[in-house]
Amino acid sequence: MASAAMQRVLLAAPRRVFAGKKQFSALVSLDYEYPGLPAATPQPAKVTSVSVSTLPNGLTVATEDSCVNSTVIMTYPKAGSAGESLDEQGAALMNKCMNFKSGSGLSSILINRTIEDAGGLPFTTLNRTGASLGFTVAPEMAAGLVPLLATDCSFEKWDVRDALALANTEAEVAGTSAQIVLTENVFAAAYGPQSPAGRPLYSAPPSLDAIRSFRSRAYGLKDAVLTVTGVKDHAAFCAEVESYLADSPVGAGSLPSLAYIGGESRVATQGSGYAHVAIAFPAPASSAVATVVKHFFSAVGGSSGVSGFTADGLVGLYAGSASAGEVTDAMVKVATTSVSADTLQRAKALAKGEALLALESGSKALASAISASVLSGQGFGGPKDIVSAYDAVSEAHVKQALAAMLKNNPSLAAVGDIASVPYHATLRANFA
Numbered sequence: 001m002a003s004a005a006m007q008r009v010l011l012a013a014p015r016r017v018f019a020g021k022k023q024f025s026a027l028v029s030l031d032y033e034y035p036g037l038p039a040a041t042p043q044p045a046k047v048t049s050v051s052v053s054t055l056p057n058g059l060t061v062a063t064e065d066s067c068v069n070s071t072v073i074m075t076y077p078k079a080g081s082a083g084e085s086l087d088e089q090g091a092a093l094m095n096k097c098m099n100f101k102s103g104s105g106l107s108s109i110l111i112n113r114t115i116e117d118a119g120g121l122p123f124t125t126l127n128r129t130g131a132s133l134g135f136t137v138a139p140e141m142a143a144g145l146v147p148l149l150a151t152d153c154s155f156e157k158w159d160v161r162d163a164l165a166l167a168n169t170e171a172e173v174a175g176t177s178a179q180i181v182l183t184e185n186v187f188a189a190a191y192g193p194q195s196p197a198g199r200p201l202y203s204a205p206p207s208l209d210a211i212r213s214f215r216s217r218a219y220g221l222k223d224a225v226l227t228v229t230g231v232k233d234h235a236a237f238c239a240e241v242e243s244y245l246a247d248s249p250v251g252a253g254s255l256p257s258l259a260y261i262g263g264e265s266r267v268a269t270q271g272s273g274y275a276h277v278a279i280a281f282p283a284p285a286s287s288a289v290a291t292v293v294k295h296f297f298s299a300v301g302g303s304s305g306v307s308g309f310t311a312d313g314l315v316g317l318y319a320g321s322a323s324a325g326e327v328t329d330a331m332v333k334v335a336t337t338s339v340s341a342d343t344l345q346r347a348k349a350l351a352k353g354e355a356l357l358a359l360e361s362g363s364k365a366l367a368s369a370i371s372a373s374v375l376s377g378q379g380f381g382g383p384k385d386i387v388s389a390y391d392a393v394s395e396a397h398v399k400q401a402l403a404a405m406l407k408n409n410p411s412l413a414a415v416g417d418i419a420s421v422p423y424h425a426t427l428r429a430n431f432a
Contacts, residue, residue, distance in 0.1 A: 019390075026127050029374040035168050048359075048382040050370055051234035054244050057250055062374045063231035063238075064366060070142035070230040071132045071367040074149035077375055079218040081129035082256040082312075089215035090203035093170065096126040096154075097163035098215070099133045103151030104247070108159055108199065111148050116143060123364075128187065128197055128312050129256070130372070131218075135363070138365055139230040143240040146226065150248035153206065155213055162203060171202040178415050182276045182318075185265035185413035190314055192282055193265065197258045197312070220251010227371040229363040236313035258313045262409025263422035268417075274330030275324035275416040278309070279331050279427070280316030287376055288389040289401050295350040296398060301334035315405065325420035332430045335406065339398050349397075353388050356383055406431050 052062045081092040090176035100115075100122050101108045115122050120135035133149055156268075174180045184200050191198035205211060231237045260282040283290040290310055297308030297317050305327060306319045317334060321327035358365045410428055412422040 026185060033297055034169075048366070050380045050382065052374060052379065053142060053234065055221075055237050055245075057242070057245065057248075058220075058224075059241075059245065060223075060225045060374060061234075061238050061241060062225060062231040062380070063234045063378050064227075064370060065232055065234075067229035067363040068139075069136050069138040070139040070228055070361045071363040072142050072146060072149065073227045073367045073371055074134060074146075075130055075132040075218050075225045075227070075371050075375060076251075077130040077223055078136065078220075078251065078253055079214075080127055080129045080256065081199065081201045081203075082128040082258060083235065084196055084199070084214060084254070088206055088210045088214045090167070090205040091211045092126060092131065092218075093202060094167045094205040094211050095219065096124055096131050097166040097170070097216045098153055098155070098211075099124040099131075100148075101153060101159040101163065102156045106151065108156075110152070112115060112293060113267075113405075115145060115148060120145070126201070129202060130375070133366075134364075134367070142231065143230050143237055144268055146228075146241050146246040146250075147244045147248060150221060150245055152249050155212060155218070167205055170206065174202040177255070178276050182278055182413055182415045184316065185315070185415060186266060186278045186280050186311070186411060189263045189265040189411035189413050190260055190282075191258060192261050192263065193200075197260065207391045209416060210283065216249070217251060220249045221245060222251050223255060224251075225371055225374050227367045227374065229367050229370075244313055250295070259370065260408065262338065262411045263367045264412045264413040266413070266418055266421070267415045268419075269415065270417065274320060274322050275327075275414060275418045275421060276318075276320045277324060277328055277418075277421055278316055278318045278411075278413045279328075279335065280311075280314040280411040280413075281408050283313050283315040284401040284404070286393075286397075286401075287373075287378060289393055289397050290343075291351045291354075292347050292390065292393045292398060293401055293405075295341060295354070296339065296347040296402075297334055298426065299346040299350065300337045301330065304330040305332045305411075306331050314411070316411070320416075322414075323420070325416055325422065328422055328427070332427070335402075337430070339395055339402065340402050341395065344393075344395050344398060346388050348393060352387050355386050355390075359383060359386075363367070401402075 014219055048064055048066045050064050053059045084091055115135050118141045120138045122135050122138040126132040126403055188198045293315050294308035294310045306317050309316055309318050317331045319327040411422045412424050412427050
């Protein structure tokens with residue numbers, strides 16, 4: 001039986017109405033007139049403003065007020081693979097595939113049809129530090145559909161069957177991608193292959209009891225972040241959402257921690273003739289500095305095929321080449337290059353360009369950026385504040401960050417024809 005909150009969702013949801021042939025023809029006619037509508041007047045673009053509140057149930061709500069569409073994203077920071085216990089390995093991936101399945105008295109078909117009838121397309125993502133699910137709809141539909149992102153999964157056997165097939169397919173596809181395999185090995189090297197953060201994200205699912213246990217702990221409102229764009233009245237929206245989520249699971253447990261150790265993880269593929277190599281270090285506490293360091297690596301290493309990357313607490317360098325030994329030497333050279341005013345300026349310009357371009361790509365990108373900022377505890381002030389944060393990164397900040405990073409045990413990951421890739425001890429000596 002659907003809860004009272006879920007019943008309100010269904011009553012408020014749009015219903016499909018199949019117009020007659022004459023009506024349909026009128027709707028698609030280029031000559032069709034809409035009586036009574038005033039002529040549209042262009043309005044100046046509004047600067048994004050973000051408001052953040054934490055509800056009594058522990059859910060943090062972040063709303064943005066300038067978008068014409070509402071992208072709604074619920075992020076569960078305990079639902080990433082780093083939150084799995086040893087006997088739960090694979091539960092994060094399986095539960096990601098169980099999102100938008102039956103729960104709280106609603107069937108999978110009804111949940112997805114309700115979102116689709118509102119003009120939305122469901123999406124869900126997973127990484128080591130959390131899982132997210134959401135959709136984009138008209139602003140007036142956003143609050144009423146939020147409970148569909150916080151249902152109490154009932155694990156119907158047909159849903160489990162379909163999710164299992166999808167999880168196995170995702171794991172199989174991931175195993176054929178050199179880039180994904182390299183990423184998996186970077187985390188194994190950085191955090192240890194037996195740690196929650198170092199174990200594979202793409203694993204065969206555990207028992208159904210373990211999958212259920214993981215979900216009941218990780219998919220709760222406490223510590224989760226709900227981000228919604230296109231909301232004009234933050235306080236009213238929060239009150240409405242609090243009412244709608246009165247019956248939703250709160251969850252338990254603590255947020256997972258990432259304990260960096262550094263090391264090596266290699267996967268040899270004979271005869272490939274190509275090697276993918278990554279070297280990583282723990283990221284600076286400031287996300288702005290970490291991003292500038294990433295782009296510093298790209299700015300310095302571009303001519304030699306070396307680029308920078310950031311991922312879940314790491315900053316590093318990546319390169320691929322048929323001459324793995326040479327490219328590894330180039331990566332070491334890039335990492336130890338002195339910071340100059342010119343390279344810093346280029347790195348900051350790249351960082352600002354990347355951030356602003358992402359925000360311009362639509363409400364989903366903006367909502368994702370807001371969610372990431374809120375989860376990091378650094379807030380989100382809009383494009384102007386993003387630019388200011390990067391402008392404030394000085395040459396001294398980057399030098400200090402690089403010096404602190406290089407004091408750590410480096411993490412080396414290599415995949416492919418890696419016979420000429422130096423071993424960890426040799427690599428470490430180059431940074432001593």
